[in-house]
Every structure is written in C-alpha cells, then in structure tokens.
Amino acid sequence: DTGVSQDPRHKITKRGQNVTFRCDPISEHNRLYWYRQTLGQGPEFLTYFQNEAQLEKSRLLSDRFSAERPKGSFSTLEIQRTEQGDSAMYLCASSLVSGQSNQPQHFGDGTRLSIL
Amino acid sequence: DAKTTQPTSMDCAEGRAANLPCNHSTISGNEYVYWYRQIHSQGPQYIIHGLKNNETNEMASLIITEDRKSSTLILPHATLRDTAVYYCIVKSTGTASKLTFGTGTRLQVTL
Numbered sequence A: 001d002t003g004v005s006q007d008p009r010h011k012i013t014k015r016g017q018n019v020t021f022r023c024d025p026i027s028e029h030n031r032l033y034w035y036r037q038t039l040g041q042g043p044e045f046l047t048y049f050q051n052e053a054q055l056e057k058s059r060l061l062s063d064r065f066s067a068e069r070p071k072g073s074f075s076t077l078e079i080q081r082t083e084q085g086d087s088a089m090y091l092c093a094s095s096l097v098s099g100q101s102n103q104p105q106h107f108g109d110g111t112r113l114s115i116l
Numbered sequence B: 001d002a003k004t005t006q007p008t009s010m011d012c013a014e015g016r017a018a019n020l021p022c023n024h025s026t027i028s029g030n031e032y033v034y035w036y037r038q039i040h041s042q043g044p045q046y047i048i049h050g051l052k053n054n055e056t057n058e059m060a061s062l063i064i065t066e067d068r069k070s071s072t073l074i075l076p077h078a079t080l081r082d083t084a085v086y087y088c089i090v091k092s093t094g095t096a097s098k099l100t101f102g103t104g105t106r107l108q109v110t111l
Helices: none
Strands: A005-007 A010-013 A019-024 A031-037 A044-050 A053-057 A065-068 A075-079 A088-095 A111-115 B009-013 B018-023 B031-038 B045-050 B061-064 B070-075 B084-092 B105-110
Touching: A005 A088, A010 A019, A019 A088, A019 A111, A031 A075, A044 A065, A075 A088, B009 B018, B018 B031, B018 B084, B018 B105, B031 B061, B045 B061, B045 B070, B070 B084
Parallel strands: A010 A111, B009 B105
Antiparallel strands: A005 A019, A019 A075, A031 A044, A031 A088, A044 A053, A065 A075, A088 A111, B018 B070, B031 B045, B031 B084, B061 B070, B084 B105
16 A cells, blocks of 8 residues: 555543654655544644655644654654643645645545543 | 635435535635545545646546636546545645645435
8 A cells, every 4th residue: 555654543542641643654755744633623734844844833733742754754743741632633644746736635544542 | 725615515316426516716826726535534535636727537527617716526426435525625836735624515425
C-alpha cells in the first residue's frame, strides 16, 4: 500500500498521560499536514511541514502539542498532559508541491484518540 | 480562502446520478475548487479539483459555472459505497497550504 499510513489507528489513554502518533506520508511527498477532527465536524488544520521545516501552526496547536518531521520523511505528533477535549481523530495528509503546482493532499485513515 | 456553502444532506437512488452543489460566491481568481469525501471511520478521500474548466476523472465530474461562484460535483451512477460526507473546499495555490473544511453534504445512497 503506497498511501499515507498512520499508527496507531486507535489510542485510549487516561487524562494527564502523554501520547505520540506517527504518520508515514506517500513516498517522495515533500509536504506533510496534521489535522484534527471532532465528531460531526470537518477536519481542522493543525500544522504542516515542507520537508523537515514546520512552516505553519494553527492557534489550535496549544503548547501541549508538538510535531516533528526530523528527516523530512515520517512525522510524529505528541500531546502532553492529555485533556478530555483532546479526544478526536488526528489525521495526517501529504502532498507533492513544487512551484505553483496544486497537487491534492492525500489523507491517511487517522488515529482516533479517546481520553478516559 | 473563500468560504463555501453546501446543503447539509441529500439522498440519491442507487444507479442514478448524484449532483452535489456548492456555492463559493467570494472565490478569487487564483483559487481552485477541490472536492473530497469521507466515508465513516476513514480519512478524507480526494475526488477532483478544478479552476474554471469542467473536469472529469474516473470518480466524478466537476462542473464550474462561468462566473465561478458555484460548482456541482456529479457522481454519474451512484452506488451504496458512495454514501459519505462530501466536502467542497476552495483553496489558492499560494502560500496558504491548509484545506479549510466545512461540515459538508451527507449523501445517502439508497436502494
């Protein structure tokens, strides 16, 4: 399967614990995005990387959230001291961008986080 | 990026064409119209995008009005597997890279 891969698919944890999610983008895609989706809503943008550089962060990304893409390939999203409100689906997407091209973003199937 | 307006829900009989409308009256000249869909418990799936010309691929057709203020996604022969939430998104090719999703149209395909 050459699509965007996310791990784990489901994560259940107690409030206050730290969690980390991984995203493997489509090979050779230079942009990687993180979104969050709560029940009944469309996905909301969190942050994106161009290669290893994090170029934009949403105001939704509080200090407890950190994302990395150390070698410009896979990315991790960590949430520290989880809260009930962090329960959501965390989606990763990737795209190939060069110049003014408008290649679409392709999404993984997400990690569903449940905070007890 | 311009905002979009879509009906909350639609029904379509299996085998018939599903026509999903989207209004984007504030779209600007460098903004593309993208369509994604999301089947329950899966990530959004890219369907099609266009600037001003009509587009067709193996999944769907995209019809954009001449003034670009609205568009219609057409699934020519809907099947039960097309039941999903369909999102119409307007995005520029400039520095703004994120997709801004609304709440989409929930399409229910019935027998």
